Amino acid sequence: MYPTFGLKRGAEGVRFQGKTIGWGVCGSHCSYEEVIPQVEAVIREGAKVVPVLSHAAATTETRFGAPESLARRLEELTGTPPITRIVEAEPTGQQELFDCFVIAPCTGNTLAKLALALTDGPVLMAAKGTLRNLRPVVLAISTNDALGNNAKNIGVLLNTRNIYFVPFGQDNPEVKPNSCVADFDLIADTVAEALAGRQLQPVLIQRAKRAVR
Numbered sequence: 001m002y003p004t005f006g007l008k009r010g011a012e013g014v015r016f017q018g019k020t021i022g023w024g025v026c027g028s029h030c031s032y033e034e035v036i037p038q039v040e041a042v043i044r045e046g047a048k049v050v051p052v053l054s055h056a057a058a059t060t061e062t063r064f065g066a067p068e069s070l071a072r073r074l075e076e077l078t079g080t081p082p083i084t085r086i087v088e089a090e091p092t093g094q095q096e097l098f099d100c101f102v103i104a105p106c107t108g109n110t111l112a113k114l115a116l117a118l119t120d121g122p123v124l125m126a127a128k129g130t131l132r133n134l135r136p137v138v139l140a141i142s143t144n145d146a147l148g149n150n151a152k153n154i155g156v157l158l159n160t161r162n163i164y165f166v167p168f169g170q171d172n173p174e175v176k177p178n179s180c181v182a183d184f185d186l187i188a189d190t191v192a193e194a195l196a197g198r199q200l201q202p203v204l205i206q207r208a209k210r211a212v213r
Contacts, residue, residue, distance in 0.1 A: 015192050017046030022098040022130065024123035025074070025082075027056025028105035028142035029064040030213045031181070035104050035140070038187040039077055045188060050097070051075070051082040054110065054123045058084040089122035093129020100191055101130035101137045104166070104184065108143030108150045115153035115160075131162055136194035140166040140187055146180035158203070164194040169207030176212065183207055 023039055025032075043049055051074040058067050071082050083089050092098060103110060103123060110123060119128050127137050139157065143150055146168070157163050166182040167190070173179075183205060193200040 014046035015188070016042055019046070019099040019195070020048045020050065020097060021191065022050050022052055022092065022101040022126050023074075023078075024052045024054065024101065024103040024106075024110075024126060025057045025070070026054040026103060026105055026107040026110045026123060027060060028107050029057075029060070029062045031105040031142045031184070032064060032070065034184045035187075036073065036077070038104065038184050039074065041188050042191065043077065048080075049078045050080050050092075051078055052089055052122050052126045053082045053084045054107075054121050056107075058082070083122050083126070086120075086122050086125050089125040090129065092126050093132045096133050096135075098126070098130050098133075099135060100195055101127050101135070102140065102187060102191060103127060103137070104140035104182070104187055105142035106139045106182075108141075108145050111139065111141060111143060111150055111157070112153045114139075114163075115156040134162060136162050136164055136191075136197075138164050138166060138187070138190050138194050140182035140184055140190075141168050142181045144176055144179045146178060148178040164190060164199050165203055166190045167200060167203050167205045169205045171207055171210040172212055181207060181210060 075081050119125050130137050166186050168180045168182040171181040190200045
């Protein structure tokens with residue numbers, strides 16, 4: 001089960017009062033324990049959060065937990081059942097539902113598809129709809145090939161209008177030299193800057209080392 005994780009730092013006011021933030025969750029299952037507290041953090045700052053699960057997040061049971069537990073925890077936090085199908089995600093763009101769409105964790109698979117304008121799941125569809133409305137999409141990456149085959153896709157997205165990155169760095173360069181993970185504690189700050197049309201800086205950071213799991 002995914003427990004109720006405590007916040008690592010206090011909320012900073014109500015920066016997101018009146019904002020609706022879509023939150024895409026992809027299949028970097030080992031990152032959930034770091035990401036879920038950040039959902040709670042933006043809610044505490046006034047946001048309404050609508051969770052959107054990728055196929056991998058919605059259906060895959062791993063040693064980190066069951067998908068039903070993840071979905072239930074997100075619904076408890078947000079008060080909204082997660083969107084899990086592409087037909088449910090598609091209207092969010094037409095309805096201009098999201099002021100900002102966060103993908104956290106954003107896997108290398110999702111990163112590559114977004115860079116190539118592929119839309120084959122609910123998270124990518126919701127991101128596409130948000131971009132259609134010229135609103136920000138925030139990526140918090142967690143991928144083993146950020147400095148490998150996915151480096152070119154990161155480059156493409158860094159230069160794509162209305163896409164912003166949560167600052168990221170190598171999480172275990174001795175063991176996984178191509179792997180990079182966002183500092184998930186900076187999601188709220190990145191969203192606040194993205195809503196103002198700015199990229200939180202610096203983008204490349206020395207991230208806290210994370211054990212291989």
